[in-house]
Amino acid sequence: MKAFTLTMRSMLERAEMLFPNKEIVSRTAAQIFRYTYTDFAKRTRRLSSSLQALGVQRGDRVATFAWNDHRHLEAYFGIPCMGAVLHTVNIRLPDDHIAFILNHAEDRFLLFDETLLPIIERIQHKLTTIEGFILMTDKETLPPSSLEPLYSYEQLITDGNPSFEYPIDLDENSPAGMCYTSATTGNPKGVIYTHRGIYLHSLCIGLADTLGLSERDAVMPIVPMFHVNAWGLPFAAVWFGSKQVLPGPAPTPELLLNLIAEEQVTIAAGVPTVWTAALKVMEQKPFDLSKVRALVCGGSAAPRSIIEAFEYKYGIPFYHAYGLTETSPLVTVAKVKSYQEDLPKDELLDLRSTQGLLVPGLEMKIVGQNGEVAWDGQEMGELLLRGPWIADEYYKDERTNDFFQDGWFNTGDIAVINSEGYLKLVDRSKDLVKSGGEWISSVDLENHLMAHPAIFEACVVGIPHEKWAERPLAFVVLKDPVNHPVSKDEIVHFLSQNFAKWWIPDDVVFLTEIPKTSVGKFLKRQLREQYQEHYSPVAE
Structure with a gap:
């Protein structure tokens, strides 16, 4: 041929x-x-x-x-x-x-x-x-x-x-x-x-x-x-x-929702902050979104609460996808397999809130300290990718050697994978919190925090700590701090129902807005720098 x-x-x-x-x-x-x-x-x-x-x-x-x-x-x-x-x-x-x-x-x-x-x-x-x-x-x-x-x-x-x-x-x-x-x-x-x-x-x-x-x-x-x-x-x-x-x-969120309704959009794609803002507007005003067959969310991990709201409150299919600039970007999509459709709601949400299944055409491996990790949903490792739309170098940049090795792109994302092949990002390698020698996933904490009915946005970062090396610090933006205030103790109690005590952030900082990158991701580096002395003995 x-x-x-x-x-x-x-x-x-x-x-x-x-x-x-x-x-x-x-x-x-x-x-x-x-x-x-x-x-x-x-x-x-x-x-x-x-x-x-x-x-x-x-x-x-x-x-x-x-x-x-x-x-x-x-x-x-x-x-x-x-x-x-x-x-x-x-x-x-x-x-x-x-x-x-x-x-x-x-x-x-x-x-x-x-x-x-x-x-x-x-x-x-x-x-x-x-x-x-x-x-x-x-x-x-x-x-x-x-x-x-x-x-x-x-x-x-x-x-x-x-x-x-x-x-x-x-x-x-x-x-x-x-x-x-x-x-x-x-x-x-x-x-x-x-x-x-x-x-x-x-x-x-x-x-x-x-x-x-x-x-x-x-x-x-x-x-x-x-x-x-x-x-x-x-x-x-x-x-x-x-x-x-x-x-x-x-x-604006309202303009986007109006366009979706008026132009009978069937598929739209945006980062989690876009869909969080859209939900806030949808709570105040109805929109005809009946033609939508898929809202796609990527760029960073979508909180389970967002997926649940669109899927079960509004009946709009919501798909979690994952990729990076180096991957063009599509790598995985969280779709439920045919024989999983009758699973209980909580199990379906567990699957939908993962990054999903590797798309056809790509290859991956997750490498931990002892080689490729087990498909048990527990063992962590760095995600490596290769395929026809995966980059193989950076343009005129010596950092190529740090990320591209033996035909594989080292994503810097730490992940686990379950027995069905569903990939779940635990964190960026630089954002994992290592406290007392144990790893804590900031993403899991963030997703659970944003499931709280009074919380609009939440971000968790690791802050230096004299005894434990690092401890998680939570940053929270409330939906309505005047009429629906929430205390630090309430947030700690909310987290304690699902996480071990040593995972719980030692403190909660309330903000009016969480700083974001140019594409809507939480700017964790800025928060780490600004609050690096938060757990120091002097600060305490």
Whole structure:
């Protein structure tokens, strides 16, 4: 059989040919914009031809700094299909990290939303490789700006060729995209995605036992398109001809819920903090979410209480998934096997609150102190992965040697696995609390805390302790501290019903908000640094 090259060109062409009238709904800063896959494909080709006219060649990096909208989606295909590399940049990073990322990737052009213009103007003097700035805006004229040269995205689309032909001789192993992941220390690390990796990862998203994405779906990626390619959903949705709903700049929980209802969204994906905030709004106001067949949660462990609320209070299927920037990201999905469907509610929730089953196409092993761990749900080890959409190095970064060894990616996640193959993350290796020589899972404590009816968010970190080396410290945000206050003693008692005494945090700190990373994960490093003296004798 003659080899067929797995590139993104064929994904775009399939949507263009078979689903010309399917709709893409995009919220921008000024409007709700609707168009079809026919129009999308023409604008995407126009973008590619205009970038080529500006001098973009195969292998060149072109950066995007944008929200989830139709222009960003056009860049998702227009840049890699011409042979260049789509570099999505996290808009929520500090200025110095944004400048580092753009320079380290050696991006030649930067496409960005008008709402983000002040950030780019602030850092322009630090950028060493950018040859031109392309403003994505609904306005007909460019605003005054110090950026030079500054191009209008819409003018480039107007000037471009709607029949631009994509090369058919691209190497499927050539870079199609890249994204940077935050490091515990030092600068962010770059990850390359190949055409082949994106192609196969998108195919996996369509499998019935993963997310089952199809032409019948209306897909809304809430997870940002600048974060691990919105978990690959835009790529797969175009290929399969799914309706897409792109929520645009700074969406609120109520706006997201309204879009889901009004556009009859069937599948939406976001991090736990998104779904926690959505539940809070849903308690106050009804929304018609009857078309939803799947809410997907990833990025960090979903509290059992969130899963229970969506599944049993609102009757909405809620799927826990797991992955990382280095894994494109899909690794596992927590779906119940056919013969487990009649299990008692508590056992079903136990399964759904794990990270789930390894998706087809990947291989894993969990390695502890004595080799691979037993499948008993108890023995801990570090999760290692390999497969066609798993990265094999960091881009021009010596830290590659720390994470990629003998063909395996060392995730840094500590996990257990049960006899049925359900993976459960115990913690990040750096977040496990080691107290008196014994390990304590901050994730288990957090999930249980967030099951308390009065608690909105909870985070647990290990703090230095003179006697025990480390002790857990809990940080709690209450839903309504005025009308429904909760004391430290009540929280300790709540935990003591499910955990051994030595697992219970020695103290509880009440906050108005838990600091978060740029993609909504708890910023534990900041809390550890801020409260590192909390258990010191002087502090006590």
